[in-house]
Amino acid sequence: MRLLLVNDDGIHAEGIHVLAKELEKDHDITIVAPDDQRSAQSHAITLSKPLIVKEVELEGIKSKAYSVSGTPVDCVRVALDKLIDGPVDMVLSGINMGLNVGMDVLYSGTVSAAIEANMYKIPSMALSAELIDGKVDYRLTAEYGKYILEKSKGDFVKNNIILSINTPYLKEEDVKGIKVCKIGGVIYDYYLMEDYGGNGDKILKVKGRRREGLEGDTDRYYLSQGYVTITPLHYDLTNFDLLNEVEGWI
Secondary structure, three states: OEEEEEOOOOOOOHHHHHHHHHHOOOOEEEEEEEOOOOOOOOOOOOOOOOOOEEEEOOOOOOOEEEEEOOOHHHHHHHHHHHHOOOOOOEEEEEEEEOOOOHHHHHOOHHHHHHHHHHHOOOOEEEEEEOOEOOEOOHHHHHHHHHHHHHHHHHHHHHHOOEEEEEEOOOOHHHOOEEEEOEOOOOEEEEEEEEEEOOOOEEEEEEEEEEEOOOOOOEHHHHHHOOEEEEEEEOOOOOOHHHHHHHHHHO
């Protein structure tokens, strides 16, 4: 298969290197990633300045790689519009350092890059690995990502879908299996406010996370129980249940 690899952690991030090394054993891959960290960029694109694209060599990786001075979604657009000749069978985004679960998918550059690929009618996967106390196991995520790809690629390509895959930080033998489930619950950052300069200005810094209880049958719940999770996503935000009701108001 011809695969495009992107991420939001940057071209030199360990996660995309681990994934590339695993996938290029059996597939034709091209890597296009931001030139620096671009986490939490959501679906932003760059409009106000030109993008700089550079071909780069990544140690231990034989596939072609490019950096882009923009967002993860920019990388997908540049890759598909300008860098890759011919069709791409699938786009894989990640491996992200940290989970993308619950409403985090709305902020995630990793997930948004996968969604952008789907807008080009290309099936995609977003891969994210749990980060605990500064530790993350990209190898486990790469192996499960490849396994899911090989098991489902026929249906995957035919149905043009997006899968968000998250793996827990566990030894491989301790992973209980795979659960297909919905995203679950709001997890959001809160701000710590500090005085600045004594003139009434304030500094706001993201400081930790607020969490609600774990709802059953969700990605957050199953990850806490030791499962790899898969969530099918789509980008049509229309509330179809309300279409007729709102039309009646008018």
